Amino acid sequence: MSTNYDKLKKLLAELFQLDQAELDFGIYRIMNQKRGEIMQFLDSDLLPQVKDAFAQYKSADKETIAGDID
Secondary structure, eight states, X not given: OHHHHHHHHHHHHHHTTTXXXXXXXXXXXXXXXXXXXXXXXXXXXXXXXXXXXXXHHHHHHHHHHHHHHO
């Protein structure tokens, strides 16, 4: 899961254009001001939410596999 989680973080950082720090106008200015909050979310708040979301489907997957085995 770690590699998939890292891919998700990288994709979100790319979508939020966190690598565009040199741009300082319009939406980029706002994103630069919020960069710390976004990085804190990606680094510490996102993983528990992802785990909770996938926990809902974990039991359904087990039931499907058990049904296939039977």
